[in-house]
Amino acid sequence: MKNVKWPLLVYAILAATSIMGIGIAISEKSITGAIGCIVAIIVIMGMGFKTKRKMRENGEI
Template identity: 80%
Template sequence: MKQIKWIFVVYAILAAASIMGIGIAIAEKSIIGALGCIMAVILIMGMGFKTKRKMRENGEL
């Protein structure tokens, strides 16, 4: 049975929240909010992929 990697669950929830934030910022007509959320999605996704690569290299996945 596979173990849940909780760090990836956290990254997924944060990325989903940031994507929702983009929609909310657009609805509120906030360009700064939308840009901030887009940057957050890029940062969170990048951290997730970096963590996955590091775990693969260490044989943890």
């Protein structure tokens, strides 16, 4: 557990949850839910990549 990058793990879990949400929204025939989950995945992935870039610049990765 020493080498775990906790912020990146949290972003990965949130992204996976959003992807599951897309599937659930589609099965429930909820267009707004699917669109909301798609927006969420875009935001979460963007924040994850931004965090990874900052960590790389600071020598943490």
